[in-house]
Amino acid sequence: MGVRVGSLVSRIVGAAVLAFVLLVASTALAIWWTARQDSRPSSDAIVVLGSAQYNGVPSSIFEARLEHARKLFEAGVAPVIVTVGGKADGDEFTEAEAGRDYLAETGVPAEALLAVPEGVDTLESIRAVAAEFTEHGWASAVLVTDPWHAMRAERMADDAGLDAASSPTRQGPAVQTRTTQFKYILRETAAYLLYRATGESVAGAPGIG
Template sequence: MGRAVGALVLAFVLMVSSTAAAIWWTARQDSRPSSDAIVVLGSAQYNGVPSSVFEARLEHALSLYEDGVAPVVVTVGGKAAGDQFTEAEAGRDYLAGAGMPAEALLAVQEGVDTLESMRAVAAAFAEQGWSRAVLVTDPWHAMRAERMAEDAGIEAESSPTRQGPAVQTRTTQFRYILRETAAYLVYRVTGESVAGAPGIG
């Protein structure tokens, strides 16, 4: 009995550590294949103004667009109760203000977490006849975002931003890796996002 329990504990530790290592490895990659669209995962916005986390993602997406990675940038994300703007609207307007043409922007105004957002983006891709995407998010979020996008039917690779609060200190990075490890494992086991956990879903 003791050996069985020990084996289960060891298997759990190995699963968690290997997942954390994979998240760390994916965070260090920067894939920029020619794609149908660059997809920016939403984050907080304040009365239509992107938060510092969201702004870092948008600036990186703008750089990818200017480098010719894709002809369209898709911003995605809904809004919380009481908000006047969706994350997708705030992101689209920010990029328009930075000089991107309207025809190069698509706002998918749905999704309160990564899973809902990826499913909404997949529906928009199907309408447009698109299949390939480069995802822009924070480094530690990249592996889970890629997995959810692929499960939704999108051929996805990621080009994480290297700016913003999520990458400022080693302590912050370690905390995000722990959170993402838990969120990724929950998704792989249940097929759902973590409920009631702001910033993780």
């Protein structure tokens, strides 16, 4: 009897481990697939998810996102670019302000820019953007972020009531090498599964929280 019980437990544990491995693998594959897509339907606004800034100067990751958003704007995807993101303790500028100022300096009209200086992670930022969309009567958005971050950002936006598509960047540190890409996919897989399980975000490196 003991042998049978032990065998049953082993099978259950084995099945649970296999199910977990398949879940992780399928999520990683979905993140990779979403990263390769580029959806840019006509929308109410282009939303640039924030990343690090240094005394008002966007980091290389953030700059890549902003440049991509500017190209989408010039292509007529949306009439407004929304920059979003708060600031760390001791910072003088928010990510949203740094992004807005960068775009203004590159020729985007001031009336086509909206800074939402809130959010220390993706979830907070998305919720702040959703509130602004409600206030302006907007519904649809094209999210600009790193490729590996796109699926989680889309999911959070959908959960916040936005009609969201993503147009990931193709330049910048997040896509430079296969090793970097693999690292980001692993981190995003963990972050996505955590969000689906708990409804919460996770703080981390730029583009991960």
